[in-house]
Amino acid sequence: MGNYTFYKDNREFIKALESYGELVTIQQEVDWDLEMGAIVRRVCEKRLAAPYFKKIKDYPGFEALGAPLATYTRLAIAMGLNPKTSIPEISDEYVRRTTGNPIPPVLVERKNAPCKDNILTGKDADLFKLPGPMVHDGDGGRYLATWHFVVAKDPDTGTINWGMYRQMVFDERTMVGPVLPFSDMGKMFYGKYVPKNKPMPFATVIGCDPLSGIAACAPSPIPEDQFTGMLMGKPVELVKCETCDLEVPAHAEIIIEGEVIPNVWIEEAPFGEYTGYRTSPREPRTVYRIKAITYRNHPILTVSNMGVPTDEGQLLRSFSLGLEMRKLLESQGIPITGVYMLPESTHHMVVVGVRPAYSNIATQIANLVFGSKLSPWFHMVIVVDEETDIYNKDDVIHALATKCHPIRGIRKYEHSVGTPLYPFADPDDRKWSRGAQVLFDCTFPLDWPKSDLPIKVSFNKVYPKEVQEKVLKNWKTYGFKD
Amino acid sequence: MAQKEYDTFILSDPALIPEDREMELIVRDLTPPDIRYKYRSAYVCAMISKSESKYPDRLWIRLGRGQLQEKPWSMKILKELNKFT
Numbered sequence: 165m166g167n168y169t170f171y172k173d174n175r176e177f178i179k180a181l182e183s184y185g186e187l188v189t190i191q192q193e194v195d196w197d198l199e200m201g202a203i204v205r206r207v208c209e210k211r212l213a214a215p216y217f218k219k220i221k222d223y224p225g226f227e228a229l230g231a232p233l234a235t236y237t238r239l240a241i242a243m244g245l246n247p248k249t250s251i252p253e254i255s256d257e258y259v260r261r262t263t264g265n266p267i268p269p270v271l272v273e274r275k276n277a278p279c280k281d282n283i284l285t286g287k288d289a290d291l292f293k294l295p296g297p298m299v300h301d302g303d304g305g306r307y308l309a310t311w312h313f314v315v316a317k318d319p320d321t322g323t324i325n326w327g328m329y330r331q332m333v334f335d336e337r338t339m340v341g342p343v344l345p346f347s348d349m350g351k352m353f354y355g356k357y358v359p360k361n362k363p364m365p366f367a368t369v370i371g372c373d374p375l376s377g378i379a380a381c382a383p384s385p386i387p388e389d390q391f392t393g394m395l396m397g398k399p400v401e402l403v404k405c406e407t408c409d410l411e412v413p414a415h416a417e418i419i420i421e422g423e424v425i426p427n428v429w430i431e432e433a434p435f436g437e438y439t440g441y442r443t444s445p446r447e448p449r450t451v452y453r454i455k456a457i458t459y460r461n462h463p464i465l466t467v468s469n470m471g472v473p474t475d476e477g478q479l480l481r482s483f484s485l486g487l488e489m490r491k492l493l494e495s496q497g498i499p500i501t502g503v504y505m506l507p508e509s510t511h512h513m514v515v516v517g518v519r520p521a522y523s524n525i526a527t528q529i530a531n532l533v534f535g536s537k538l539s540p541w542f543h544m545v546i547v548v549d550e551e552t553d554i555y556n557k558d559d560v561i562h563a564l565a566t567k568c569h570p571i572r573g574i575r576k577y578e579h580s581v582g583t584p585l586y587p588f589a590d591p592d593d594r595k596w597s598r599g600a601q602v603l604f605d606c607t608f609p610l611d612w613p614k615s616d617l618p619i620k621v622s623f624n625k626v627y628p629k630e631v632q633e634k635v636l637k638n639w640k641t642y643g644f645k646d
Numbered sequence: 647m648a649q650k651e652y653d654t655f656i657l658s659d660p661a662l663i664p665e666d667r668e669m670e671l672i673v674r675d676l677t678p679p680d681i682r683y684k685y686r687s688a689y690v691c692a693m694i695s696k697s698e699s700k701y702p703d704r705l706w707i708r709l710g711r712g713q714l715q716e717k718p719w720s721m722k723i724l725k726e727l728n729k730f731t
């Protein structure tokens with residue numbers, strides 16, 4: 165097990181954010197009806213510090229943390245790294261921690277589980293007692309669960325799944341949300357509970373520690389409770405639920421327990437989504453009926469506001485999708501130099517760096533990633549050679565605009581798995597989660613004669629070392645500032 | 647008592663929605679006595695009219711992606727339906 169700095173709950177994380185200047189504490193009362201959402205939205209668009217709401221209208225005693233992980237700086241802090249750690253370094257650390265042996269969770273007693281400070285059951289378990297925000301004007305309802313996860317268990321294997329699946333409040337005891345059929349919980353619920361007409365116990369965890377949240381939205385095949393342990397370097401502490409045979413993080417702020425109901429559907433959405441649009445249709449979606457709510461004293465709700473970049477969904481999903489692709493390509497021995505998915509692309513576009521060791525290597529890369537479990541969530545693969553810095557948007561655009569042949573360099577993939585969230589998709593394709601994908605091959609063909617090969621004209625490439633060194637040494641004396 | 651207000655999402659062409667007969671729809675309460683219950687949804691059986699004044703309650707109309715229409719309709723709720731018993 166590793167010896168990493170980590171924050172066991174939302175509160176320690178808030179303190180850490182504050183100590184690094186990544187938090188703005190708002191003492192003034194804010195309205196859960198749009199105002200809080202608008203603040204978080206602006207914070208995301210301007211890449212500002214996370215807002216910590218101390219006073220929420222109509223809900224005395226409740227607090228909220230907005231945009232908890234919407235920047236790489238906050239991601240670095242969550243992982244216990246120096247806030248200035250570079251993206252490639254954070255990436256390497258994440259891959260190192262999440263490769264190897266999974267770390268199973270440990271169970272703690274209720275008395276050591278603050279999430280049991282308050283317990284509401286029966287008629288008292290009423291969702292309107294929680295300050296679910298109206299995140300964007302025009303949303304289909306109040307979304308209580310925007311930065312959270314849903315715990316469920318496979319009835320045959322006992323495997324645990326934690327996944328981030330949004331939940332809209334319908335009435336006192338009902339939530340509803342899209343559980344896409346290719347998600348882990350979708351396969352479990354539609355594949356194993358619905359055919360037997362059996363309700364599936366669930367527990368929604370809101371205001372978890374930051375690493376549990378990162379794990380829950382990561383597309384790793386490792387069960388997320390164990391994946392969290394890998395990120396922490398220590399087992400995550402869980403406690404038994406009140407009404408079912410599930411376990412939840414002991415230090416989380418709010419837990420909602422209940423059952424996912426088979427063969428009943430309620431209209432959900434529209435909702436401002438990660439693509440930066442309200443796209444997926446209002447349609448009958450999966451129904452959660454609740455049985456109990458437990459919460460810490462002075463609970464702190466976490467609130468993400470999805471919309472135009474950059475929110476934590478875009479940032480962390482880009483991060484983990486890209487790095488799972490990296491693991492996949494490396495496991496297949498493809499000579500890649502790195503993988504970077506751009507959060508600004510709303511995790512639709514991934515850049516893969518490769519040493520073009522053989523012809524059509526870009527196609528092989530695209531076939532692998534488009535053929536994987538990861539594929540419904542992105543549709544553009546850009547393959548560049550080692551001359552391009554995959555983390556540098558200017559460099560990637562330059563490669564795309566100059567090296568990708570408009571016909572030979574572009575390969576289209578039809579009949580892909582998609583999601584209802586793609587803004588470019590036809591309404592009928594959204595309904596049926598049908599997608600399409602594309603490869604942009606920005607490597608020069610290997611069969612070109614050497615003398616015909618374009619040479620990159622940059623300071624680093626076309627001057628002898630001595631000249632570069634001399635120029636750099638004299639830069640200030642020439643009169644330049646930096 | 648002040649006029650009650652609700653809204654609903656209309657996914658087809660609003661022009662095609664029939665008026666003045668019992669129909670089932672999902673409405674959200676915009677003016678609950680306890681403001682914490684704002685946006686509570688319910689399946690109701692109601693009569694609606696595109697005239698703002700025909701029925702006692704005001705009904706705002708939103709299209710499929712949340713677009714609020716300028717003019718409200720009116721509605722009379724006959725009963726709330728429970729989907730879970």
Ligand SMILES: Cc1cc2nc3c(=O)[nH]c(=O)nc-3n(C[C@H](O)[C@H](O)[C@H](O)COP(=O)(O)O)c2cc1C
Nearest residue numbers: 327328329330342343344347348349381382383477
């Ligand atoms: C903020 C946020 C909201 C999400 N909402 C949903 C959702 O409503 N339904 C869904 O199927 N996936 C949703 N996702 C994507 C899943 O969390 C993601 O696919 C995750 O990897 C789930 O993993 P698993 O299904 O492979 O366990 C969301 C992701 C984020 C970051």
Ligand SMILES: [Mn+2]
Nearest residue numbers: 325326327348
């Ligand atoms: Mn999973």
